[in-house]
Amino acid sequence: MSSRIYERQFDEDDGQTLPTDPGCPECGGDTVTDGGETACVECGLVVEEYRIDHRGRLYTGFDEETNVERTGPPLTEARHDRGLSSEIGWKRDAHGNTLSGQKQRQIARLRTQQHRGRFDSRAERNLAHAFGEIARLVAAVDCPRAVRESASALYRRAQNENLIRGRSIERVAAAAVYAACRQDGVVLSPADLAGVSSCTVREVRRTYGVLNTELGLATPIVDAAGFLPRIAADCDAPADVQQRARELVDDAREAGYVNGRSQAGVAAGCLYVAGIDAEQRMTQARLANAADVSTATLRSRVAEIRDLEA
Template sequence: MGDMMAKRPKEEFIKQCPECGSTHLIWDYERGELVCGDCGAVIEDSFIDQGPEWRAFDAEQDEKRARTGAPLTFLSHDKGLATEISWSNKDSYGKRIPHKNRAQIYRVRKWHQRIRVSNAAERNLSVALQELNNVSSKMGLPKDVRETAAIIYRKAVEKNLIRGRSIESIVAASIYAACRKVGMPRTLDEVAKASELNKKKIGRAYRHLTKELNLNLKPTTATSYITQFCSKLHLDKNVVNKAEEIVQQATERGITSGKGPTGVAAAAIYIAANMMNEPRTQKEIAEVAGVTEVTIRNRYKEISSALNVEIPK
């Protein structure tokens, strides 16, 4: 029986008890047995525990005791498969490296960094991914968005879409596309500010990527911008919910058709904030949303007229 269980790659193969047909099965890892919770029959014994033999009480301890390396990451040009030499002056036992050996260790680090990049293509990819990390950090984007942006950029490199365009513009366009792909859209103004590039240049690069890579990104909606705008304006959840409700009602009546989603979101937040007694000026909202005050006024008039909403004075 033990040999049979050792060959079994996954414990989930056994779905029910062969004696009573119950699906209430209990894996007893201390005894190495699979027991039926209803009739008590021992279905398997001496199975192999696939987990580690050590225990960890926090994430840091788990990382230190793990015998595997870091997971693959597209944010590094070599996908994180190369050896890393720490810049902390400590050895593998945690002891400080003597001063007389530090110059030698520094040379080892320096040459290690140089030989990690073997040709011009890898060097360009390394520079681009570093730029991607820098821009993403300025925008406060999570790791999943960065990984998605890195994948889009790598696809652009494979299809030779970088030729004739600056690395910075393609990186910024990849970040903009990644934000939309994972459902966390950012405005072109935000990306342009973080990357210090012209908005039109990023827009051209983005359209080029979507066309050549067939990204098929869905148009952004006003609702997707409300949470982040409210967060920057320090508005609570009640305002977010009210603004989303206003946008939904406006969409159902066809008011938002053909209108920019950021302008609609800004107007909805302006109305909701005033209704919930947390007023913000049109100027404050315009700066956060990256639209003009005129746009907010126009959208506000259309929405308030159609929904018969009055802002308390």
């Protein structure tokens, strides 16, 4: 058998670099596999998607002598019961055969009773509603599945700490998604969440502050390089400009220019300088709007980067 079929492999372990992968076709950077997606660590381009989950949950029988085992779907934090409940189908049985009309009506009645009895308390019903809102927000801002799991776990912790009382479910759900993005290193602003939810930017920030203080979240500071792909995508910056901007960010970090400054503003300033050097001019207003900073802040960062080049 020819070995050419092994020229490219897929590694389901999160964060594992594919050694046989030639690299990102856009910028040539390294690629990693995380949650079924192969993405570039430099520009964020999703090179390949593989959504089939081959993992399983192992059930061991109570009788150790017989050692009865079976597998099922993995546990998930995105369900109020962590995915342990059963789902009743609709028109077909387990073999794919169509059910008769009488059997379908019987299954419909069972499905109604099962839906009514799946929540043991009002808290579980509210939890299911919150997880549905989290799933909607994550899909609206195009975040990976891991963010949904982390946000659901944070919301469950907030409910156990009695932090939901006096606050709407939508506000806490949006704050949990923002906190999960901060923890997982996903660049997302409160304005992005406020645009797809029923709460304001101020409410997202204030509720996130409550979660951060009361739950003691370990939220790392997002580096300026993390803002480059999103700002560059909003401003249609070419790949060579992004690469030059990343080099400028590294130089500014080594010189200590990024300390105490808005990381998004530093990224926007580096993109502006890189665009001028490559004769790909982008307006200051467009870059400042994409970075959610003022044009005065952008001009200050540009002046500092120019001094660094000199």
